[in-house]
Amino acid sequence: SSSGNGFPNFRRKPVIIIVVGMAGSGKTTLMHRLVAHTHIKNIRGYVMNLDPAVMTLPYASNIDIRDTVKYKEVMKQFNLGPNGGILTSMNLFATKFNEVISVIERRADQLDYVLVDTPGQIEIFTWSASGAIITEAFASTFPTVVAYVVDTPRSEDPTTFMSNMLYACSILYKTRLPLILTFNKVDVAAHQFALEWMEDFEAFQAAASSDQSYTSTLTQSLSLVLDEFYNNLKSVGVSAVSGAGMEAFFKVVEASADEYMDTY
Ligand code: GDP
Ligand code: MG
16 A cells, blocks of 8 residues: 555555567567557557657657657766767756656656656666656656566467567566556457467477577576466566557556555
């Protein structure tokens, strides 16, 4: 409950949805679809872009890191490459993040969700100090969940699937926030195989055993470890392109927010 979590200013709404995933998994396209869905359904949402290097966004954002930090100038000023530029831009933005939180707090009564898009390269957000500061600032003020976007068609190979799940696992343990495995691109490949592998590690091992490489032996052992991880997760199949799974996605978000309220 909100009184038990030790954060005096904690509110039940809005729910913060941090969208992360490998480059190309479809985060930005999914954000666009989610925003469109909230408009159609009269869900009250706020949209935030935390990618300083993105050129154009398909959706309109309420809060955009690019309004505060000029990525190209940061690169020039500090003599940085692209990744250093993104990281430094995020650091600069993180120092002002209490202001961002205040803006959301002032609007809290009129908001159900805040959708947050993150930089293309996942580790820049998930493994940086500023990513941690931003995540922590959200999570100490509002119920916060992580939507981990998976490129479903590119995860049909067992070894790739497992690498992706290990990455998701590391994010769960790093953020300690409810994690929603969001299997995207189900218009290209259904995520049924993933549900089966997560449900039954022997089914996964059978699939992995067709690959005779050394990695495959490792894959077999790691699948046992992941079995425990899957018990702590929710998952949903979506398509940012066709719009499939939007209702299901928000249902899982609500369940995860409830879980957040019970846990923290
Ligand atoms: P990001 O790097 O994670 O932000 O990924 P993008 O949103 O830029 O998408 C990467 C590519 O995947 C683009 O070519 C998108 O059109 C495509 N894509 C994203 N979502 C879907 C989907 O649900 N179905 C299909 N078929 N393609 C998608
Ligand atoms: Mg993107």
